[in-house]
Amino acid sequence: MPGEPQSASRSKPRSGWVVLWEAVRPHWVLTLLGVIAGLAWTAAKVSVPTLTRLAIDRGIIGRQHGALLHWALVIMAVGVVQGLAAGARRYLAFDVAYRTEAELRERLFLHLLRLPFAFHDRMQTGQLMSRAATDLQQVQQFIVMIPITIGNALIAVSVAVLLLSINAGLAVLALGTLPFINLFAKRFSSRVHPVSMNLQQELAGVAIVVEETVTGIRAVKGFGAEAIQDAELDRRTGRVYDRAMEAARIRARFMPILDFFPAVGLVAVLWYGGHQVLAHHLTVGGLVEFTSYVVMLIVPLRMTGMLVAQAQRAVVSAQRVDEILSTEPTIVDPADPRQLPPGGGGEVRFEQVTFSYVPGARPVLDAMDLAIRPGEAVALVGATACGKTTVARLIPRFYDVDSGRILIDGVDVRDLVLTDLRSAVGLVFEDTFLFSDTIAANIAFARPDAPFDQIREAARLAGADEFIGQMPEGYDTQIGERGFSLSGGQRQRIAIARAFLADPRVLILDDATSSVDPTKEHEIRDALADVMRGRSTIVIAHRPATIALADRVLLLDEGRIAAEGTHEQLLATNERYREVLARAAEERRERRPDDYDEEDQDAARMARAASAPVEG
Numbered sequence: 127m128p129g130e131p132q133s134a135s136r137s138k139p140r141s142g143w144v145v146l147w148e149a150v151r152p153h154w155v156l157t158l159l160g161v162i163a164g165l166a167w168t169a170a171k172v173s174v175p176t177l178t179r180l181a182i183d184r185g186i187i188g189r190q191h192g193a194l195l196h197w198a199l200v201i202m203a204v205g206v207v208q209g210l211a212a213g214a215r216r217y218l219a220f221d222v223a224y225r226t227e228a229e230l231r232e233r234l235f236l237h238l239l240r241l242p243f244a245f246h247d248r249m250q251t252g253q254l255m256s257r258a259a260t261d262l263q264q265v266q267q268f269i270v271m272i273p274i275t276i277g278n279a280l281i282a283v284s285v286a287v288l289l290l291s292i293n294a295g296l297a298v299l300a301l302g303t304l305p306f307i308n309l310f311a312k313r314f315s316s317r318v319h320p321v322s323m324n325l326q327q328e329l330a331g332v333a334i335v336v337e338e339t340v341t342g343i344r345a346v347k348g349f350g351a352e353a354i355q356d357a358e359l360d361r362r363t364g365r366v367y368d369r370a371m372e373a374a375r376i377r378a379r380f381m382p383i384l385d386f387f388p389a390v391g392l393v394a395v396l397w398y399g400g401h402q403v404l405a406h407h408l409t410v411g412g413l414v415e416f417t418s419y420v421v422m423l424i425v426p427l428r429m430t431g432m433l434v435a436q437a438q439r440a441v442v443s444a445q446r447v448d449e450i451l452s453t454e455p456t457i458v459d460p461a462d463p464r465q466l467p468p469g470g471g472g473e474v475r476f477e478q479v480t481f482s483y484v485p486g487a488r489p490v491l492d493a494m495d496l497a498i499r500p501g502e503a504v505a506l507v508g509a510t511a512c513g514k515t516t517v518a519r520l521i522p523r524f525y526d527v528d529s530g531r532i533l534i535d536g537v538d539v540r541d542l543v544l545t546d547l548r549s550a551v552g553l554v555f556e557d558t559f560l561f562s563d564t565i566a567a568n569i570a571f572a573r574p575d576a577p578f579d580q581i582r583e584a585a586r587l588a589g590a591d592e593f594i595g596q597m598p599e600g601y602d603t604q605i606g607e608r609g610f611s612l613s614g615g616q617r618q619r620i621a622i623a624r625a626f627l628a629d630p631r632v633l634i635l636d637d638a639t640s641s642v643d644p645t646k647e648h649e650i651r652d653a654l655a656d657v658m659r660g661r662s663t664i665v666i667a668h669r670p671a672t673i674a675l676a677d678r679v680l681l682l683d684e685g686r687i688a689a690e691g692t693h694e695q696l697l698a699t700n701e702r703y704r705e706v707l708a709r710a711a712e713e714r715r716e717r718r719p720d721d722y723d724e725e726d727q728d729a730a731r732m733a734r735a736a737s738a739p740v741e742g
């Protein structure tokens with residue numbers, strides 16, 4: 127599809143409320159049970175002051191021991207009900223909330239795995255996941271509040287009704303301060319919310335500094351930048367402190383006000399109600415009952431303010447999560463998939479392939495044609511950033527071509543099921559990603575059920591068996607995070623073994639031996655020569671010795687194959703080819719002065735050009 131942005135298409139954003147509702151809906155039974163428990167809790171709580179009045183008026187004032195005991199027991203029973211209901215409500219609420227959070231997290235994770243590389247290029251998926259973690263937490267904290275919110279709302283309503291029915295005049299006096307509580311609670315939350323959002327951001331900033339310093343610890347130490355990172359952290363921690371204190375100041379200012387109004391209400395009730403008791407319009411129990419109800423109103427009223435804020439946050443968070451979930455993956459299985467012909471040797475063809483990472487930009491590959499015969503090994507050579515890795519990425523559909531097509535054994539890669547395609551294409555990149563797991567598990571990454579002797583055979587072919595054998599626990603040795611406990615060359619060999627074990631039709635080695643010690647490289651080259659048989663291989667390399675492994679060399683330049691032939695032929699005839707190799711040799715020399723001898727030989731070989739054959 128030429129010109130179409132190839133990252134991802136997006137369906138219409140939905141309201142956060144809809145998203146929240148859909149997340150909770152599968153658990154409606156549990157939610158309902160939680161709400162019922164919340165109602166039982168409300169009923170129990172609301173009945174206590176009335177029962178207290180009965181105990182006081184009939185038992186204490188009426189001087190009846192039996193009645194006192196009776197009502198005391200009833201209150202106790204109600205207390206038990208209230209306790210059990212509170213426990214059940216809490217348990218059910220957290221159950222639903224954590225389930226929903228876990229489900230959303232898993233959906234998000236699976237979705238991120240399905241999204242194409244182009245999305246990950248743009249979005250910095252790591253940061254996306256950590257922001258999503260905060261969003262999921264907001265959603266979870268909101269869902270937890272559902273039963274208690276309903277309980278509290280009911281308390282507020284039923285208490286207001288009760289107060290009015292008990293004593294309308296007193297009720298008006300008591301409820302008179304409530305609008306102020308509500309007003310200040312709202313004002314409080316609207317002041318404190320932006321500050322606490324700000325605080326969240328600053329905290330995330332601190333987390334990023336810590337994370338980047340730790341993941342980039344080699345760069346930090348390598349450049350002696352500890353003090354710089356320390357100063358950066360210090361600066362950000364200072365900002366966290368400022369924001370946190372700002373929030374604390376707002377709290378300190380509003381809390382006394384929020385506590386003051388209910389006290390005023392209570393004083394008014396005691397004063398006016400006390401006179402009514404003295405005038406025998408109200409019993410003592412009635413007054414206690416009344417004040418208990420007024421006190422009971424305070425928490426729900428204050429909570430509504432906070433609840434509104436929490437709900438707003440959860441809605442925004444849910445919307446953000448949904449935005450990711452509704453990003454449609456564009457690189458997907460075809461509706462009507464074809465299969466690779468059995469026994470194919472891994473023929474690869476590019477027909478007029480044009481591709482650019484950024485729509486509208488100058489294409490990286492421009493109407494490129496390429497043909498690799500079954501079983502053939504070709505070397506792809508070209509200057510830095512000419513698009514070699516891009517060629518490697520297009521074959522397994524990490525990206526889709528803008529126009530033209532790519533065929534494996536005669537089948538367009540877009541007509542294949544992605545898992546079939548990707549198991550037919552083996553890739554080894556320069557920077558190898560290893561998982562924190564055993565060496566054997568890392569080699570068997572694509573085939574976790576591979577028998578051990580096959581794992582070992584693959585390692586042997588990749589020249590890794592020997593050093594693995596010398597490790598304390600052999601193949602069961604755990605490798606540290608990202609495999610940093612291994613040398614670059616060791617990592618690459620494990621990656622090569624991984625590709626061998628997967629036994630692909632098309633094997634692509636992108637600078638895959640670049641970190642391997644030149645004096646050891648011949649071992650891998652021998653191994654490569656072994657496994658290249660019976661499949662087609664694309665070797666992306668700059669070292670003449672590695673290039674010499676190939677049957678044919680392709681020079682990639684200006685988005686196309688500019689020349690092809692054997693290494694010797696190109697050296698003899700192509701100025702650009704000599705230039706590219708010489709430049710690469712120079713770069714390597716700058717990077718790794720130790721390789722000087724080897725590079726010197728390369729240079730000598732190039733100088734001899736076609737006159738002398740090059741050996742691996």
Ligand SMILES: Nc1ncnc2c1ncn2[C@@H]1O[C@H](COP(=O)(O)OP(=O)(O)OP(=O)(O)O)[C@@H](O)[C@H]1O
Pocket residue numbers: 247483484490508509510511512513514515516517
């Ligand atoms: N994910 C990406 N998003 C945008 N542009 C990219 C992306 N990857 C590569 N490019 C650009 O595409 C061009 C080709 O890059 P590519 O990695 O294919 O070069 P290369 O030939 O493999 O180079 P090298 O020899 O340095 O590995 C470069 O200009 C690069 O900046």
Ligand SMILES: [Mg+2]
Pocket residue numbers: 514515516636
């Ligand atoms: Mg590259």
